Amino acid sequence: MEMAGADPLVGHVLDGRYVVGSRVARGGMATVYAGHDTKLDRAVALKVMHANLAGDEDFVRRFADEARHAAALSHPNVVAMYDQGTDQGRVFLVMEYVAGRTLRDLLTERGRLGPRAALRIMRPILAALGAAHRVGLVHRDVKPENVLLAADGQVKVTDFGLARAETASRHTKTGILIGTVAYLAPEQVLTGDADARTDVYAAGIMLFELLTGYQPYQAGTPLAVAYRHVNETVPPPSSVIPGLPPQLDALVAGATDRDPARRPPDADRFHAAAGEVLRSLPPDIDAISASAVPVPPGPPPAAGGTQAPPPERVTQNLHVHPGASSSGRDGTARTPSSHTMVIPDHEGPPRKWRRRPRTYGLFAAAVVVALLLGGFAWFQTAERTARVPQLVGLSEADARLRAERLGLKVKAGSFRQDPSVPKDKVAQVEPGAGTQVRTGTLLTLTLSSGRPPVAVPDVRNQPLDQAEQRLRQAGLQPGRRLRQDSATVPRGDVITTRPAAGKKQNPDEPVTIVVSRGMTMPDLSGLTPDQAARKLAALGLNPQWRQQAPDGGRQPNTVVGQDPPAGRPVNRGDDVQVTITDQRQCEWGPFCSYDDGQDDGDW
Incomplete structure (x- = not known):
């Protein structure tokens, strides 16, 4: 926590209600303070905009509108927005106070997380973003500094006040592009466009960093990072942490595709995919990956390995200003690779360049033309290459799609048993991942036939939770649960499995479990005592007989009542109260037409 020092705002009361406490953090756009709401008597976080932004009327108006959008977003993984106002020229937000630390703090302390731990943090983040996307709100600045880890373990995303409605204008009047270079999607860099898919891209970059401890692009300047x-x-991620499961590589690759159309359309889809991957990971994967020796991501490719930065798309129109180096929970704290980017609205060279003598302009134009011609000639003559991507663990269709994006061809070869790769997924690629090959090279895929079959253990007559545990211990997956009536197996115990005990099953295919619903009480109405007794005996139930006088509409010596009623669950050995009409005659008629109220006892 940053010390308040001589901050003149500490102790001040904003809007006659919010007492400013100690300073928590200071970033490029605002300072965050611990505060107290005197009206509702609760702790709050106060985010006060810097004076240079508070003086911009357009920014203040836009910021207030976006704060109202964020206040309407209610989700347990979103830091709640309580209020927004202005006090003596100070523009401020009032937010939920979260006692804890940022995800950046955790990464600084631990370096990287295990796969299961990383996904357990990512899922609530994606749930929060998904809730925003469903109401048309885009965060635009997803990064570890904007994720708070509460002391009780809850994960919360903050700074939705900097988001804007997806339906609003794509560009601001001043041309400010809010975001951090390390997490910016390509379309944000080029055009400033932001929608749900840009949040997905940033979340994918953040997942890469959680898994590896590194941001994927290392470069000497923010401009170079943006270009990459x-x-x-x-x-x-497995190129940095060897041995990471291939499904994690596929998850990151899908979220960070440079083409927005190929990413998950919103955070809800990313959340669902992350859940599937989490469920597929071995329980001990975090301990296994902790022993891996990282291979830090490399610098940008050497000259000749990639195209030169396009001068009109990036170099002229993109100006990057370093942000503050302090860390904080206001969402604007900066790391050494975090910067706020500003894209001017004007096109073409800056005004200062246009004032230069005409000879300089002609010389520059000649240089640009020469470079373009030279680049075109090189492009036509150079041998194009690509690195074989990581395809292990993907389906054949996904592997083919990913390879074709790089100009490579694919054919499926043979199958082989592989205990570490699910059935029908890619087990091996030739040439191997990372190999530099010519575009058009044919990659041969070896698909997994799954793990060796395993005999299904006998779990009959066992409670469901114990049966599922035994199946897992045998290396099998518990699958669907089917409910079935049974007169012999108690409710909640296993009747049988499919395949049956002793049969062999591929570990990649789930085992169906048939679970007993127990018995349901049959309908005894209208039966004779003998018929009812035989039916109850077959189910192992104990009849307790009761009599009542017959009425004019019922035959004597028949069942007219039962407890439990028909359809109620029962177990073997349960007592059943059965009421029948007796055979006594009244002195004035053949049958009594009343209930004498007397208890004739059990038969």
């Missing part, structure tokens, strides 16, 4: 986002493919 536009022109390069995010490397698989």
Whole structure:
């Protein structure tokens, strides 16, 4: 926590209600303070905009509108927005106070997380973003600094006040593009466009960092980092942490595809995919990956390995200003690779360049033309190459799609048993992942036939939870649960499995479990005592007989009542109260037409 020092705002009361406490953090756009709401008597976080932004009327108006959008977003993984106002020229937000630390703090402390731990943090983040996307709200600045880890373990996303409605204008009047270079999607760099898919991209970059401890693009300047986002493919996490499961590589690759149309359309889809991957990971994967020796991501490719930065798309129109180096929970704290980017609205060279003498302009134009011609000639004559991507663990269709994006061809070869790769997924690629090959090279895929079959253990007559545990211990997956009536197996115990005990099953295919619903009480109405007794005996139930006088509409010596009623669950050995009409005659008629109220006892 940053010390308040001589901050003149500490102790001040904003809007006659909010007492400003100690300073928590200071970033490029605002300072965050611990505060107290005197009206509702609760702790709050106060985010006060810097004076240079508070003086911009357009920014203040836009910011207030976006704060109202964020206040309407209610989700347990979103830091709640309580209020927004202005006090003596100070523009401020009032937010939920979360006692804890940022995800950046955790990464600084631990370096990287295990796969299961990383996904357990990512899922609530994606749930929060998904809730925003469903109401048309885009965060635009997803990064570890904007994720708070509460002391009780809850994960919360903050700074939705900097988001804007997806339906609003794509560009601001001043041309400010809010975001951090390390997490910016290519379309944000090039055009400033932001929608749900840009949040997905940033979340994918953040997942890469959680898994590896590194941001995927390392470069000497923010401009170079932005260029790499536009022109390069995010490397698989397993290239940094050897041995990471291939489904994690596929998850990151899908979220960080440079083409927005190929990413999950919103955070809800990313959340669902992350859940599937989490369920597929071995329980001990975090301990296994902790022993891996990281291979830090490399610098940008050497000259000649990639295209030169396009001068009109990036170099002229993109100006990057370093942000503050402090860390904080206001969403604007900066790391050494975090910067706020500003894209001017004007096109073409800056005004200062246009004032230069005409000879300089002609010389520059000649240089640009020469470079373009030279680049075109090189492009036509150079041998194009690509690195074989990581395809192990993907389906044949997904592997083919990913390879074809790089100009490579694919054919499926043979199958082989592989205990570490699910059935029908890619087990091996030739040439291997990372190999530099010519575009058009044919990659041969070896598909997994799954793990060796395993005999299904006998779990009959066992409670469901114990049966599922035994199946897992045998290396099998518990699958669907089917409910079935049974007169012999108690409710909640296993009747049988499919395949049956002793049969062999592929570990990649789930085992169906048939679970007993127990018995349901049959309908005894209208039966004779003998018929009812035989039916109850077959179910192992104990009849307790009761009599009542017959009425004019019922035959004597028949069942007219039962407890439990028909359809109620029962177990073997349960007592059943059965009421029958007796055979006594009244002195004035053949049958009594009343209930004498007397208890004749059990038969």
